[in-house]
Structure formats: C-alpha cells, structure tokens
Amino acid sequence: MNPVISEELFEFLLNLEKNNNRDWFNDHKDEFKNIEKKTKLFFNAALENLSVHDDIEKLKVFRIYRDVRFSKNKLPYKIHFSGSFKRKKPEFRGGYYLHLAPNNKSFMATGFWEPNKEDLLRIRKEFEMDDTEIREIISNKKFNEVWGDFEGDELKTAPRGFDKEHPAIDLIRKKQYIFTKNYSDKQVLDPNFLDEVNTAFKAIRPYFNYMSDVLTTNLNGERII
Template sequence: MLQASTLKFLKDLKKNNNKPWFEKNRSVYLDAKEDWDHFVEQVIEGFGKTDSTIATLHPKDCTYRIYRDVRFSQDKTPYKTHMGAYLNKGGKKVPTAGYYLHVEPGRNMAGGGLWMPQAPELNKVRQEIDYNLSEWTRMLGDRGFKKNFAEGLGKEDMLSRPPKGYDDENPAIEYLKLKSFIVTRTFTDAEVQSKTFLKEILKTFTSMTSFIQFLNRSLE
C-alpha cells in the first residue's frame, strides 16, 4: 500500500504547482518519493516471479522524474502531479510493450501495452494481429483479462479508414485501425491506500502478461 501522506503531497502539489512551494516542501516530496520507490520495488519483486524479464529491474529504471519538460508546452507548471512507473524488459526508455502504474489522486490506474509506436513497429504489430487473429481475440476474451480491463482496448487516435494494405473486409480491421494497443484499470484513492493494493496490481499485471508478450513478439 501507499501512504496517505503520499497522496496528500500530490493533492497539495496540484494546488501549489510552483518552485517556491516545492522547495519549501522538498522533505515531504522526498518522503513521498521514497514511499513510491519502495512500492515499485515490491511490484518488481512480486511480478518478477511471473515475468522474468522484469525481475532484474530497479525502481530507477522504471520511475519518472517529477519535473516536467515545459520547453514545448503551453502549460508551464514545473511539476507533474502524479507518480508513474513503466516496467518492461529494457526499462522505461526502451520502446517495447510493458506494464504501467500511475498514481494521481482521483485518477489512479494500472495497465499497459504499446503506446503510439513508430510506423515500422506499428506495421509489425498489425501484421502479427492479422496473421494470428484467433490467438489475439482469444487472449482479449480471456476471463481474467476482461475482468480487469472491462473497457477493452483504448481507441485513442483510431484511424477512420483501413491502414494501407488492408481493407474493410478484413476480420481484424477493428484492431488494425488502432494506433496504440493499451488497456487500463482504474483504482480509487482508498484502494491505493489499502493493504490489498500490491496484490491487486500483481493480479492486474499477471492478467495481461500474454497481451504484452504478443506485442513484444511482433516487434522481434
């Protein structure tokens, strides 16, 4: 579980997203960061028993800095108001499919997949789905998968027409139009602070292992 003080820090930061306040409360931030790193470490230790590619990771390989890159953004607030971690076989900087954990008061979630891959990688995933549609649909229809990800695959920036090389008659067309292959499960603030939170994250990630392996296989 995460400490209530960690979520309180994120709530307070959202109301006071400026450098003077942050510096004044740096010790509170460091306590929250330590709490987050410890939780991510527990996720790695627990889930590494299911997915061995995760077992050798360290929190620093997966967690993100709290400082925002504001160079190309109209929003100039300097700090992120959430804590995130991306677990995959190469760490957060490697563009392969993986597992994502996001804690933000009122917007907590876990999930993962492959977000907005470049054209060569996107074409590989589409080809793998086209060639192995029965495996893909069976995986998405798995009872545990559907229980955790009731809304199914996200439809962000989905194409309105078939991608090049495919037509509307293709039985996989609803998946081939996707630009990302992502699933998510939301959690309340109370669930994040409950003693069962770690167990639920491990169950969530375990239910999507085949999904992640399918995506990464297509990229090989």
C-alpha cells in the first residue's frame, strides 16, 4: 500500500503557523516527530519510484527549523515540509523538488533553479545557436499539459555579449529554467498522490535529457565529461 499524506500534516502546520514559537513546538514535539516520520516515508517512496526511471544521487528532506541568522523573519519554524531529489552528476543534470503546505500552497518544481555561471552561459549559447529543439520539447502537448511553460527570474534585456534582437532572446535572458506545478490540499490528500508525483516527474524527462546533453557537450557536440 502506498504511503499517503494525511490531513494531520496540514492541521499541524496550520497550528504551527498560529503558534510559531519554541514553547508551543516543544509541547507538541511528539506530534511533530510522528508526522515527520510519516512524511519521510512518503518522500522515500517517491524516491523509490523515481529511481525506477531515473538515476537519483540523493534525497534530502529539509528540516523544519529555519535559519534566522541573516533573515528579517525571525520565526523559528517553516510552515511546510519539503524535499529535493538530485540527479546523478556529472552526466545527469537537473533536479526535482516537492513542497507540502496547507491552504492549497503545495507544489512541485523541477529544472535549473540557480545554474552556475558556466552552465548558464552554455545554455544561453545553445539557445543562441539553435532554439528549435527546446521549443519543440516545451510546446509538446503532453509535456505542456503537465508542466506548462518556463518560470523563473530573467533579465530585462539581453545578457552581455548577446544580441537583444535575437529571435531566441526570450530564452537567452532567463536566469532560471524551471517548471512548477501547483496542487490543492484535496489533491495532496488523495490516496493516489504518490503516483501523481511520479507521473509528473517522469513527464519532465525529455527536457532533462536535452539539457543534460547540452551541459555535457561543447557547442560542436563533443563530449566534455
């Protein structure tokens, strides 16, 4: 039987939002530990499913404790559970992220959140040279129905060294190449949500295959790893 996300997870997070302090949290530590254990079972089951069709290097379930040292927000706890699944580098690029939060704020994200400057330049150069394949991938009906279009930060104009009139400037000026998919509380609590997570993550593979090929070759198509 598949692990499920229980309603008690959302109830706990809603109560934590109203009582985001150490005294309340310590009084409800046993409840938190029980919910955390069940949630980690869900993430590990998602990892098992992903590993059937992808090469995952690491699952990281993030701690609920916030690092407030350099933040204006001094509340000590996050109001969500989340985890990331990293693909095996250097041959496989990209990653998956799952975020569970009440009030219909759950979502999945995938792609390239903060590519380093070398990878970002390589991606932009690829799109400058030929944007045909990436546009075919993201405009594919089945892909688009699941993930929609690119999201993420972008420059207001062309990066240095690129023509602002280039036909692919809409892609070139991006700083992030990510996709997100939002979920209601009802969808997350559905017994089949684990299968939904796997199906959605599996649908991103044409994009990952393409980007991994780009980032492991030079502009002449020669392997660099």
